[in-house]
Amino acid sequence: MKLEKTAVNVLASHESGTPAEKYLGPNLFASVMGTGIVANAGALLPFDVPGLKVFCVAVWLLAAGMLASLLVATAQHWLRSPKIARSYGHDVQMSHFYGAPPMALMTVGAGALLAAHSLLGLRVAVDLDWVLWTLGTITGLISATLIPYRLFTEINVRPDAAFGGWLMPVVPPMVSASTGALLIPYVSSVDGRATLLYACYAMFGISFFASVIIITFIWSRLAYFGSSHSARVPTLWIVLGPLGQSITAVGVLGSQAHLAVAAPLASAMGFFAILFGVPVWGFAMLWAALALALTVRTLRSKMPFALTWWSFTFPVGVTVTGTIRLAVQTGLPVFRWASAAGYVALLGAWLVVFIKSSNAARRGSLLRPPAPGSTTPAASKGRLALR
Numbered sequence: 001m002k003l004e005k006t007a008v009n010v011l012a013s014h015e016s017g018t019p020a021e022k023y024l025g026p027n028l029f030a031s032v033m034g035t036g037i038v039a040n041a042g043a044l045l046p047f048d049v050p051g052l053k054v055f056c057v058a059v060w061l062l063a064a065g066m067l068a069s070l071l072v073a074t075a076q077h078w079l080r081s082p083k084i085a086r087s088y089g090h091d092v093q094m095s096h097f098y099g100a101p102p103m104a105l106m107t108v109g110a111g112a113l114l115a116a117h118s119l120l121g122l123r124v125a126v127d128l129d130w131v132l133w134t135l136g137t138i139t140g141l142i143s144a145t146l147i148p149y150r151l152f153t154e155i156n157v158r159p160d161a162a163f164g165g166w167l168m169p170v171v172p173p174m175v176s177a178s179t180g181a182l183l184i185p186y187v188s189s190v191d192g193r194a195t196l197l198y199a200c201y202a203m204f205g206i207s208f209f210a211s212v213i214i215i216t217f218i219w220s221r222l223a224y225f226g227s228s229h230s231a232r233v234p235t236l237w238i239v240l241g242p243l244g245q246s247i248t249a250v251g252v253l254g255s256q257a258h259l260a261v262a263a264p265l266a267s268a269m270g271f272f273a274i275l276f277g278v279p280v281w282g283f284a285m286l287w288a289a290l291a292l293a294l295t296v297r298t299l300r301s302k303m304p305f306a307l308t309w310w311s312f313t314f315p316v317g318v319t320v321t322g323t324i325r326l327a328v329q330t331g332l333p334v335f336r337w338a339s340a341a342g343y344v345a346l347l348g349a350w351l352v353v354f355i356k357s358s359n360a361a362r363r364g365s366l367l368r369p370p371a372p373g374s375t376t377p378a379a380s381k382g383r384l385a386l387r
Helices: 028-044 054-079 082-090 094-114 123-155 172-181 190-225 235-257 263-299 309-314 314-330 334-365
Strands: none
Touching: 028 054, 028 094, 028 235, 028 309, 028 334, 054 094, 082 094, 082 123, 082 235, 094 172, 094 263, 123 172, 123 190, 123 235, 172 235, 190 235, 235 263, 235 314, 263 309, 263 314, 309 314, 309 334, 314 334
């Protein structure tokens, strides 16, 4: 029999710790992802903007500091409130955000190589990236397997429960594919480079096909039940995550393939990056337009600020990196300027969410437990009633 537990229920227990420690969920790592991608995308931007490199290093340092702080705080949380911490894995919404810590690790790791190598030195940057990529890949593969398993066997899922957060546990392997490709030049043997290349393509497949299935569920939920007019609406932007990251992954893998496989196969992988990337980019633009329209509609109804607002950052950022890859591979100015426009939008979204998060943290409202009913499904639009 399936069970449904929420953090609200467990928070009634009398464990030690401050209120902040009692509600330190894995979703907080989305702030590291959203900050780190600002540095990574900026470092790849195909424009020579004065001060951009220094800005990217500064943002990467901020993201690295946030990651270190959250790792320490999470360890303390598990030691002081283990029952609360374990409950997140059974929560109908929070459990899916266990995909955030692996992606945060790999985002900061890739940033060391892309944005901060001049500060750290190439050798240190590569070594740091290897460590964080390995940890992120292992934990990401675990989240991609364990969280869907719990969804299938333990959590009570309503017909209108699908939301963007369902993508979080299955996207980490795609991040492993795109960031792992950056490490191929630093593998000494040809066999080692080929193994890493094919492993990245395999992880691309894990994430891509799982994401397509979940996106179909999200589209269906929107069609039957609407967008819910709640803090869950920003999670619609998470759909851009696997789309943009997949374009980035095949693009970087295609560009590095010549280091690992024979020329004809490497050339085919390069062609695949364009033949796959452009159609997926087109769908990403459609989804971005729909998500923007639904977000504006919900903002007019005074959508409350929540940590889900970080969904406005990382998914947009990886769509920018995917667009940058297409600009490099096709040589078309339209993709160059689209990447610049996307980065400006990313910067604006990041500044808004970062400031709101900082203000909420000062007020003590950032780490409050979810209000009763926050994990209940969206209200039906009246076109279909499922029981």
